[in-house]
Amino acid sequence: MPHFSPVHVHGGRQRLRxxxxxxxxxxxxxxxxxxxxLVAAGPRDAGPRDAERVRQRERPAAVAAPAQAAAxxxxxxxxxxxxxxxxxHRGDxxxxxxxxxxxxxxVAAGARVTEVPEPQEGAARSATEAGALVVLSVPRATAxxxxxxxxxxxxxxxxx
Known part of the structure; x- marks a missing residue:
């Protein structure tokens, strides 16, 4: 095997930098x-529903939850x-x-669907003609x- 002189790498620090x-x-x-x-997307215009959501977020949870549940x-x-x-579906x-x-x-804006009852078997044809039932969660005045x-x-x- 021939003898080789040691190899020195020059400029290693510069390459790392x-x-x-x-x-x-x-x-x-x-x-x-x-x-x-983000700048191109721009700020969203806050509509009436967005403003209400912001107001509800700012309220303390202990105050907002019972008042909203009772209403x-x-x-x-x-x-x-x-x-x-x-x-x-439930929750829509x-x-x-x-x-x-x-x-x-x-008549009602943003009502939450709580239940969608299944039509009865015998009333399937009449339900199609007369519509279908859905149960909504709304404020008392809206109900x-x-x-x-x-x-x-x-x-x-x-x-x-």
Whole structure:
């Protein structure tokens, strides 16, 4: 085996420093791109529902929970389109729209679905023609409006 002189690597520290410098640049570039994306997205406009959510978050939980629980009641509502009700699940948020043929209005906004009863087997055809039942959790005043609108108008739901 021939004799080799020892190998000395020159500039090892400079290469290490250059590698670290490039990592810093890559990190800085990534942060700059993220900041630009956040600025481009811009602030969201807070609508009335968003403002209410912010106000509820600011309240202490011990004060907000009992007051909110006491104010909500369950209201059974017959929706004109039975197929739409089949799309609903417990916990969904819906807007209830009442229509008399010439005009329509929102009767309940952001109501929570608490139950979607299954139609009975013998009444499947009549339920399709007459609509389907859904149980909503709404404030007491809204429940009264829903009952009044359901007696004289056709009701529909939209998912929130």
């Amino acid at each position: 250059r590698l670290l410098r490039h990592r810093r640049r890559a990190m800085a570039a990534g942060l700059a791109v993220t900041a630009a994306a 909500l009641v369950t209201a059974p509502v017959r929706i004109a389109d039975a197929e739409t009700v089949r799309l609903l 948020r819906v807007d209830v729209v009442a229509s008399d043929g010439s005009a329509s209005r929102v 009264a409006r829903l009952a009044g609108a359901g007696a004289s108008m056709r009701l529909a739901v939209t998912l929130c």
